[in-house]
Amino acid sequence: MMLKIIVELALVGAIASVFIVAAQGSAEERAAEEAAGRRYMRTLDESTSRAKNRKTLAAWEYQSNITDFNQERQLQVALEVADQEKEAWKETMTYLWHEFEDPELKRMFQKYSKLGTSALPEDLNQRLISAINNMQATYAKATICDYNDRTKCDLRVEPEITEIFAKSSDAEELKYTWLEWHKAAGAASKADFIEYINMDNEAAKLNGYDSVAEWWLSEYEEADSEDQFAALWDQIKPLYQQIHAYVRRHLRLRYGDQVVSAKGPIPAHLLGKFFFKHSSLTARVSVCNPLPKSRAELTRLLIECGSESSILYYCSASDMFARARVPDFCAIMRSRIAKNNP
Numbered sequence: 001m002m003l004k005i006i007v008e009l010a011l012v013g014a015i016a017s018v019f020i021v022a023a024q025g026s027a028e029e030r031a032a033e034e035a036a037g038r039r040y041m042r043t044l045d046e047s048t049s050r051a052k053n054r055k056t057l058a059a060w061e062y063q064s065n066i067t068d069f070n071q072e073r074q075l076q077v078a079l080e081v082a083d084q085e086k087e088a089w090k091e092t093m094t095y096l097w098h099e100f101e102d103p104e105l106k107r108m109f110q111k112y113s114k115l116g117t118s119a120l121p122e123d124l125n126q127r128l129i130s131a132i133n134n135m136q137a138t139y140a141k142a143t144i145c146d147y148n149d150r151t152k153c154d155l156r157v158e159p160e161i162t163e164i165f166a167k168s169s170d171a172e173e174l175k176y177t178w179l180e181w182h183k184a185a186g187a188a189s190k191a192d193f194i195e196y197i198n199m200d201n202e203a204a205k206l207n208g209y210d211s212v213a214e215w216w217l218s219e220y221e222e223a224d225s226e227d228q229f230a231a232l233w234d235q236i237k238p239l240y241q242q243i244h245a246y247v248r249r250h251l252r253l254r255y256g257d258q259v260v261s262a263k264g265p266i267p268a269h270l271l272g273k274f275f276f277k278h279s280s281l282t283a284r285v286s287v288c289n290p291l292p293k294s295r296a297e298l299t300r301l302l303i304e305c306g307s308e309s310s311i312l313y314y315c316s317a318s319d320m321f322a323r324a325r326v327p328d329f330c331a332i333m334r335s336r337i338a339k340n341n342p
């Protein structure tokens, strides 16, 4: 009986040691594979940076100087870069990066394993790039007539329309300009926008997503990102509503009850900015003034935090919160800026 147990233990020991040796062997192999992956990633990252830089310069040349020649060139460069990315992707996928130990290296491989819009066949990619270029050209070239002189019809987004929104406080002029420009530039972009969505959805499918919405949400690297946003919105909504009511009250004081209702939405054309990239509540700073000691504090905040977006936070921080919270906010902004600009 005793002998049987010893033999069994010896057997188990022998089997276990075989496994340990096997594991050690493959651990070494895995370490070598990971080191090779690291070297490869360094070269890939460098060549991709160069390619993206080339693509960005060509796009900039087109966007800042919209000519047929520059458009054609931008398209060519974008297609060449897509080709290069496709080639690199094939090599990237030969690495067993799922097995790597270093989470950061794994994450880089994970990101490079998604080919993005370069996954599209060249003809579809060309349609996607053309749709984007057309929308940019429409945006830059759309013209409307002057509010005061309807025979003068050469007003463009830059500089005339932007200027009107920055300077005019005539609610009728602002409304007219807002509607006319959206008719001229928005409606004219519809077909290109539909093409853009269709091509992007094709690219999403080639990258393993059901839709471009799912693809973009994956960038947050959180399976429940939508639930997280909903929870954040619930949290911030009371503050948002107070800022909204505050801005609306000041706009009522400026434009009158006939133009801005007491309880309804804020008319977009009154917010002093023509193009809302960030939020419709990035209202003109002057609306938040006069605040006690506000200008000096705002200047200090902008210099210290080094970000224009702090204007909005400043309005909310100084009006809705106690002033003591402003330094906290600065610390948050600074760390966020540092994180985005390593």
Ligand SMILES: *[C@@H]1O[C@H](CO)[C@@H](O)[C@H](O)[C@H]1NC(C)=O
Binding pocket: 065, 067, 068, 069, 070
């Ligand atoms: C605009 O692009 C054209 C090429 O289409 C070029 O000849 C011209 O010099 C560019 N203009 C400026 C101001 O860069």
Ligand SMILES: *[C@@H]1O[C@H](CO)[C@@H](O)[C@H](O)[C@H]1NC(C)=O
Binding pocket: 146, 147, 148, 164, 168, 173
């Ligand atoms: C239209 O006329 C008003 C009043 O004279 C003036 O304030 C405004 O700047 C003019 N707008 C344009 C676009 O010239």
